[in-house]
Amino acid sequence: MPTIAEAAVEEARAILHRLPNRHSSSIPLLYLAWKTCGWLTPAALDEVAALTGLSPATVEGIASFYTMFPLHPRGKYHIEICDNISCYINGAPDLKNHLRNKLGIEFGQTTPDGRFTLDHVECLGNCCEAPCMQINGKEYGGLTVRKIDEILDSLD
Numbered sequence: 654m655p656t657i658a659e660a661a662v663e664e665a666r667a668i669l670h671r672l673p674n675r676h677s678s679s680i681p682l683l684y685l686a687w688k689t690c691g692w693l694t695p696a697a698l699d700e701v702a703a704l705t706g707l708s709p710a711t712v713e714g715i716a717s718f719y720t721m722f723p724l725h726p727r728g729k730y731h732i733e734i735c736d737n738i739s740c741y742i743n744g745a746p747d748l749k750n751h752l753r754n755k756l757g758i759e760f761g762q763t764t765p766d767g768r769f770t771l772d773h774v775e776c777l778g779n780c781c782e783a784p785c786m787q788i789n790g791k792e793y794g795g796l797t798v799r800k801i802d803e804i805l806d807s808l809d
């Protein structure tokens with residue numbers, strides 16, 4: 654697995670040069686590490702800490718605050734179903750159970766074939782179409798059990 658130093662050192666230098674201080678570079682460097690390493694490995698977090706001068710614990714704290722940053726390997730399709738109030742009152746609990754049963758995994762887990770990772774998230778900002786989910790960042794609203802099945806069946 655490549656490191657930032659091996660695969661993206663020029664991009665890292667550009668980020669450090671562009672932003673006013675090393676601390677403010679932590680988010681774009683974490684994003685760079687994610688894209689370089691595939692997920693935020695412990696080594697990648699240490700590398701960001703070394704680049705920014707922040708402690709490894711601080712960098713891990715920043716990374717774990719933002720749910721978009723993967724602290725574990727993810728499957729080919731990252732499913733995030735919204736768990737917040739608009740989605741909740743429009744059926745999210747039943748849809749969450751359906752996804753768990755259909756995929757045979759719990760939230761935070763990946764299917765054994767590496768195809769799907771399942772997570773629940775707070776509001777996706779699409780409450781008018783609740784209940785919602787996103788897969789690899791693409792949003793789907795007005796979900797029903799049937800619609801979820803159709804969406805998952807349409808994935809290669």
Ligand code: FES
Pocket residue numbers: 735736737738739740741775776777778779780783784785
């Ligand atoms: S509560 Fe689900 S998108 Fe806002």
